[in-house]
Amino acid sequence: MNAETRPGAILVTGGAGFIGSAVIRHLLSATEAIIINLDKLTYAANRTAVAENEKHPRHRFVKACITDREALRTIFDQYRPDAVMHLAAESHVDRSIDRPADFITTNIVGTVVLLEVIREYLASSRGRKPPCFRFHHISTDEVFGSLGPEGRFSEMSPYAPRSPYAASKAASDHLVRAWHETYGVPVVLSNCCNNYGPWQFPEKLIPLMIVKALDYEKLPIYGGGEQIRDWLHVDDHARALHMILTRGRQGESYNVGADCERRNVEVVEAICDLLDESRPAAGKPPRRELITYVRDRPGHDSRYAIDATKTRSELGWRPQESFSSGLAATVRWYLDHAKWWRNIDSYRGARLGLDIAEAATS
Numbered sequence: 001m002n003a004e005t006r007p008g009a010i011l012v013t014g015g016a017g018f019i020g021s022a023v024i025r026h027l028l029s030a031t032e033a034i035i036i037n038l039d040k041l042t043y044a045a046n047r048t049a050v051a052e053n054e055k056h057p058r059h060r061f062v063k064a065c066i067t068d069r070e071a072l073r074t075i076f077d078q079y080r081p082d083a084v085m086h087l088a089a090e091s092h093v094d095r096s097i098d099r100p101a102d103f104i105t106t107n108i109v110g111t112v113v114l115l116e117v118i119r120e121y122l123a124s125s126r127g128r129k130p131p132c133f134r135f136h137h138i139s140t141d142e143v144f145g146s147l148g149p150e151g152r153f154s155e156m157s158p159y160a161p162r163s164p165y166a167a168s169k170a171a172s173d174h175l176v177r178a179w180h181e182t183y184g185v186p187v188v189l190s191n192c193c194n195n196y197g198p199w200q201f202p203e204k205l206i207p208l209m210i211v212k213a214l215d216y217e218k219l220p221i222y223g224g225g226e227q228i229r230d231w232l233h234v235d236d237h238a239r240a241l242h243m244i245l246t247r248g249r250q251g252e253s254y255n256v257g258a259d260c261e262r263r264n265v266e267v268v269e270a271i272c273d274l275l276d277e278s279r280p281a282a283g284k285p286p287r288r289e290l291i292t293y294v295r296d297r298p299g300h301d302s303r304y305a306i307d308a309t310k311t312r313s314e315l316g317w318r319p320q321e322s323f324s325s326g327l328a329a330t331v332r333w334y335l336d337h338a339k340w341w342r343n344i345d346s347y348r349g350a351r352l353g354l355d356i357a358e359a360a361t362s
């Protein structure tokens with residue numbers, strides 16, 4: 001049995017979130033490991049996705065905050081994980097503009113608490129299991145800042161975060177490298193572009209536009225909709241993360257992306273067209289007419305693009321989903337899971353990320 005399939009235990013933080021739940025589904029099917037899902041269950045957590053994974057005999061859910069050192073110690077003592085995939089985070093740029101302190105606490109302080117507990121765990125495990133322990137920090141391309149019309153982010157790109165979210169993730173990337181260099185914690189890092197797919201909380205662009213367009217609500221696009229994002233299906237990201245965890249070189253970082261740049265307005269138009277096709281409504285105009293341009297996000301990065309050559313050539317990873325097939329499948333998924341997103345009480349599609357007075361009137 002190779003390292004990818006050997007039994008053991010993998011701790012996934014943030015496993016009730018969008019990407020974490022996809023990672024857990026992948027690990028449960030691709031490995032024989034016990035998967036410990038540690039999540040605080042914030043507004044962004046997805047209890048339905050957790051409940052589905054809970055049906056699996058190798059899934060263990062622990063409700064805890066990553067800033068809670070004692071809770072983390074208990075988990076490490078009880079399960080003695082062979083690897084940690086760290087996804088727990090506050091993840092929405094607009095919310096980071098409104099409440100930056102939450103991002104500092106979870107994304108920076110939480111990561112340090114976790115690194116410290118891992119350091120203790122490794123020190124107390126000398127000579128015993130786990131011989132090939134690894135900490136995988138899952139991060140974003142937003143740490144590299146904003147690109148002009150040319151070029152792509154490589155692993156060597158300088159860090160230049162511009163939003164509180166991006167800055168908090170940049171800080172945690174640096175801290176993870178520091179714990180590797182200073183204390184010898186075995187780590188690997190990855191920085192990925194924008195994800196889309198099932199179970200994404202409907203505050204992010206693609207699900208927000210799907211649920212609004214379905215109900216013929218206005219489709220607010222920030223600025224002129226010309227910002228460019230590089231898109232990757234969440235299941236392709238989950239497969240990449242598993243490869244990086246098991247095959248990536250220690251201390252290295254890997255960029256993940258599928259060469260799929262799209263202007264925001266193009267993405268929203270594609271969603272409108274897919275819904276017009278699958279849910280036409282007699283007497284209604286095409287959904288593209290619902291698009292309205294609203295005040296831009298403060299400090300909105302204009303373009304992200306990932307160069308994933310290293311991940312492709314060193315690890316053999318390839319995305320399996322094209323943007324058109326992945327987006328069509330995602331639209332179908334949201335239509336089929338309306339019960340889930342219609343029952344989310346914590347968010348009703350309001351504008352976030354302006355100052356409070358403006359948000360109330362926008």
Ligand SMILES: NC(=O)c1ccc[n+]([C@@H]2O[C@H](COP(=O)([O-])OP(=O)(O)OC[C@H]3O[C@@H](n4cnc5c(N)ncnc54)[C@H](O)[C@@H]3O)[C@@H](O)[C@H]2O)c1
Pocket residue numbers: 013014015016017018019020038039040041042043044045046064065066067086087088089090091092106110138139140141169191192193194195196201
């Ligand atoms: N979504 C993207 O496009 C994208 C792209 C690249 C990287 N990332 C990174 O991937 C990771 C996961 O992103 P996501 O989109 O799944 O986020 P998400 O917001 O959907 O999920 C985050 C999860 O973390 C949990 N969490 C938050 N604070 C916690 C705390 N203090 N203790 C324990 N659990 C806590 C939440 O309950 C939630 O289940 C993040 O680190 C993010 O920076 C996301």
